[in-house]
Amino acid sequence: MSLQLFFAALRARFGAFCLVVAATVLAAAAVSLALPKSYEARALLLVDASRDEQSLSNVLVPPRERIGYMQTQADILTSERVTRRVVRDLELAQDPALRESFAEAGGAGSIEGWLAETLRKELEVETSQSNVIQLGYASRDPEFSARVVNGFAQAYIDTMLELRVAPTRQAALWFDEQLKSLRASLEDTQERLTRYHRQEGIISADERFDVENARLADLSAQLVKAEEQTIDLRARERQARAALAGGAAERLPDVLASEAVRALKADLARGAVALEELATQYGPRHPQYLRRSAEIGELRARLVAEAERVVAGIANARRQGEQRVAALRAALAAQRARLLEMKEGRNQLAVLTRDVETAQRTYETALQRAVVSQVESRASQTSVALLNPAVAPRKPTRPKVVLNIALALAAGMLLGAGLVVLLEMFDRRVHTRGDLLEATGAALLGELGAWPPARGRLARPGARALPAPG
Numbered sequence: 001m002s003l004q005l006f007f008a009a010l011r012a013r014f015g016a017f018c019l020v021v022a023a024t025v026l027a028a029a030a031v032s033l034a035l036p037k038s039y040e041a042r043a044l045l046l047v048d049a050s051r052d053e054q055s056l057s058n059v060l061v062p063p064r065e066r067i068g069y070m071q072t073q074a075d076i077l078t079s080e081r082v083t084r085r086v087v088r089d090l091e092l093a094q095d096p097a098l099r100e101s102f103a104e105a106g107g108a109g110s111i112e113g114w115l116a117e118t119l120r121k122e123l124e125v126e127t128s129q130s131n132v133i134q135l136g137y138a139s140r141d142p143e144f145s146a147r148v149v150n151g152f153a154q155a156y157i158d159t160m161l162e163l164r165v166a167p168t169r170q171a172a173l174w175f176d177e178q179l180k181s182l183r184a185s186l187e188d189t190q191e192r193l194t195r196y197h198r199q200e201g202i203i204s205a206d207e208r209f210d211v212e213n214a215r216l217a218d219l220s221a222q223l224v225k226a227e228e229q230t231i232d233l234r235a236r237e238r239q240a241r242a243a244l245a246g247g248a249a250e251r252l253p254d255v256l257a258s259e260a261v262r263a264l265k266a267d268l269a270r271g272a273v274a275l276e277e278l279a280t281q282y283g284p285r286h287p288q289y290l291r292r293s294a295e296i297g298e299l300r301a302r303l304v305a306e307a308e309r310v311v312a313g314i315a316n317a318r319r320q321g322e323q324r325v326a327a328l329r330a331a332l333a334a335q336r337a338r339l340l341e342m343k344e345g346r347n348q349l350a351v352l353t354r355d356v357e358t359a360q361r362t363y364e365t366a367l368q369r370a371v372v373s374q375v376e377s378r379a380s381q382t383s384v385a386l387l388n389p390a391v392a393p394r395k396p397t398r399p400k401v402v403l404n405i406a407l408a409l410a411a412g413m414l415l416g417a418g419l420v421v422l423l424e425m426f427d428r429r430v431h432t433r434g435d436l437l438e439a440t441g442a443a444l445l446g447e448l449g450a451w452p453p454a455r456g457r458l459a460r461p462g463a464r465a466l467p468a469p470g
Helices: 003-012 014-034 063-077 080-090 096-104 111-122 142-200 211-245 259-281 287-377 401-426 433-440
Strands: 039-047 124-126 132-139 384-388
Touching: 014 401, 039 063, 039 142, 063 132, 063 142, 080 111, 080 142, 096 111, 111 132, 132 142, 142 287, 142 384, 211 287, 259 287
Parallel strands: none
Antiparallel strands: 039 132, 039 384, 124 132
């Protein structure tokens, strides 16, 4: 059917078309007005995962994972756990009307499960690229819709707090148990290290502060000093013996340092003066001169004997120095042998020290984690906040009468057009001269206007004759 023929048929059957359109619109309006009214309450939740004021770890959600995070929050909102919490918090299972609806639905299972499933089906959760989640719930009672939406929001916040606190609380308990064993291990390693210190007499694993090593260093210093003193005594002894053999022992520094030598030299000086005076007065053969000369000789003998005694003292000191050097060398060798024997023990000490350090670091790390877990297990806030709570709507959201009438008008026009086409298929009529020529195949002689003609005229002014064929 061509478009021209369709419009011709539509003009011919316009009454039927209008009847179908009117019937469709009236039926849609009647149904829309007869349907029960539904009131939808909405709320907004702000999920800010970029900050957490009650967290020591401060683990944030990267921006590139924000969309997946928001979808996860939407899944939590519609989870069985949150829905059943809403049923418990709002005490919906005790509502007589809801219990009656449950009985009418068959009463299979528990009423809590049936209510949770019903609420989950009717709940609308919308997320976007922002941090806001929109909640919506529609029912016949506007107050009930607002209660359910706010109940979902609060249950979601409480569940998020539980999901945050429960793992950290369990971790805190686990860390408490671990800290006991780690503390016991640390105390045990410290006790073994202390006991080994007492047994081996080692103060520190550092050889610089070890008693035995300090003793070795002290012996080494004493040996060096004793060897230097012995070498000096040997040189002084050789010099003294050479001077003693040459008769110049009284000029040696060690001899001059003797008080007895200095006293003898003073007596000799005084005796020499007195002897010169006697030689001047009495001459060299006088008995006093001879007596004084004998006294001076005796003083000189005593001076030589004293010098020999000083030289003997130097020799004795040299022998004692050599004996001390030999004793120090023996003690130094024995101390070195002892240190070599203690080397294995020192290695064991280093192992015990490392064990103590490792146990200390492990305990401190676990203690820090335990403190973090204990603090976060006491958190009272989450990253979710109720931005706009739901209020009871004043106007119903469904049914949408205007929209339904508009859709019914469009559907009625389609149905009317279909009815016109259907009637035209079963009841074919002539609407144009083309229909007449197609139906009869006869020649068209003329085209008449409307009848009866206006003002007694036989034909309308526009009538015209058509030429005969051939």
